[in-house]
Amino acid sequence: MITSLIRRAIQAGFVIFAMTLIVFIGVNVIGNPVDILINPDLNQAERLRVVESLGLDRPLWQQYLSFLHGLAQGDFGDSFVYSKPALDVIVERLPATLELALCAMLIAIVVGLPLGLYAGLYPNRVSSKIIMTGSILGFSLPTFWVGLMFILLFAVQLGWLPSNGRGETELLFGARWSFLTADGLAHLFLPALNLALFKTSLILRLTRAGVQEVVMQDYVKFARAKGLRENRIIFVHILKNLMIPVVTIIGLEFGSLIAFSVVTESIFGWPGMGKLIIDSINLLDRPVIVAYLMMMVVLFVSLNFIIDICYTLLDPRVRLDGKG
Amino acid sequence: MTALLDVRNLVTTFPGGAGTGLRAVDDVSFQLARGEVLGLVGESGSGKSVTGFSIMGLVDWPGKIAEGQIIFDGSDLAKASVETRRSLRGRRIAMVFQDPMMTLNPVLRVGTQMTEALHAHEKIGKAEARARARDALGLVGMPSPEERLDAYPHQLSGGMRQRVAIAIAFLHRPDLIVADEPTTALDVTIQAQIISEFQKLTEDSGTAVIWITHDLAIVSGLADRIAVMYGGRIVEAGGIAEVLERPRHPYTRGLIQSVPSENSRGTRLTQIPGVTPSLINMPEGCAFRTRCARATAACVQRPGRFGDEDSYHRCFHPHEEALR
């Protein structure tokens, strides 16, 4: 298992390296930051000076090398817009996105998993059919539309919940978090629910499909033949096998929750990374875009790594050094 | 003498076809005394497994026991409550399945799968359960049973896994074991080992066995009585020697003649012409008549049971002469 982990880590290193290249080139081909960042009223000399100070005059390969060099030190260059290190700009926004994504994932799991289990175990009950129909809605209604409806209903019509910003925050581990205060939680609820909707349906349907596959297996019938109680069959024999695909999906989807929280963050004015990246793309704030993309690459690679480890913990068949 | 198991006019149906559904088991009756071994023989799809599952109370939804009685030790299982049936399963009536690769749960240790079967029926401590599981493994000829308790199924060979399944079936010294082709999936040498171990265990504990197979050779060495199934019905039943020597039903005769044996060396093996009809287009009257050389107009009627409870056939034109 140690060797396989090391092999995995080396692979991950290659992926990240390849991504630095792709990200750097990709970002340098789109648009010219000079046109956007520099006041058109400046004269030629002043323009050149700014271009030089941003390092935009050097050939691309030199820019790439210094980019790599900086990257090794966690330095993506200064944001053109905020005039401070790009990484800092992003890391400042990270807690907001992280707590939103975690909350959404939590909702998706807590709601999707039990409902999927139920619908899979008792596919012919009316309640199961209602659940499955509901999940189709969760799948097909566009996130932005649902978000707007949430605001209209809960914030505007009923006035139960706030619809903009993070509310009060509390300091923990050097970052500010909304979920630590009642007001923050109230602000967190609607966007998290909005973001969770699609993932809930996904987890629900995946769980149901998994259950229906597992209950057909001989080992479930054999467990019944042993006279086990239904609870033990469902929560040990079925659930343990089910967790293998479900954990994989949860891991991968968590990455996409962070990466694609853009829409929800924009609608609910949630000051997270999604909103930041949209603004940065509009302004062609290259260092921030690059730092963000690299961060996502590292995030996905690490998530895959964690999923792999979970896998080996959940499935004895892939545990390489299993004793016995 | 009262029988341990008395199956009377059992009908198990799956939805489909016209009318009352597809009769996978159709008017099946047989008796089994304590310690007796019944060989249940027939081609694929003849309803052997469904008969076994009906006795276990494990017929897959939407199939159900539609008619008849399964009287086990004086009470009718067909009418018993779900909890009664559960408490009998594994404790007084156990089952061994065909494919040992599929019957053990891949994510649970062998020890867990054994001790849970004990805990389901008895209030005993962990250490005691483990000791009993270990002893049970020893009884079925498992080398170093203590270590095997911590193994996962994939770490064991097919033969070893089937030994585990058999050990589980014998944990509570049941009155009856339904063995559904337990050696079909194994190598011939391992088959022989397992059969002889199984035989020894049943003799020691006085367990009655329904041994399901399509292999007449196994049954002839193992069973006291035999019941031959065709199209969901028992077409011939009786003492093993009696039936093998003087099969009355043309189907039984065909089956026996299609098995290579000492006396048939040098002669051409006969085969039953045609294929087993599916349940949906089972012929009216005698189900075998489309493949039977002796069929006459009379065979459009459904043959009843000719003979007494212990020894009978369902054929209008039975063979009278002994085989060779």
Ligand SMILES: Nc1ncnc2c1ncn2[C@@H]1O[C@H](COP(=O)(O)OP(=O)(O)OP(=O)(O)O)[C@@H](O)[C@H]1O
């Ligand atoms: N879950 C099910 N749903 C629908 N039909 C079923 C189901 N299980 C069994 N049957 C039908 O019942 C009939 C008898 O099947 P059964 O499994 O008892 O045959 P078998 O004699 O055990 O054959 P084999 O030697 O292949 O195991 C078959 O025609 C089969 O199609």
Ligand code: SF4
């Ligand atoms: S009843 Fe008729 S068709 Fe059926 S086995 Fe006997 S002779 Fe053949």
Ligand SMILES: [Mg+2]
């Ligand atoms: Mg079968």
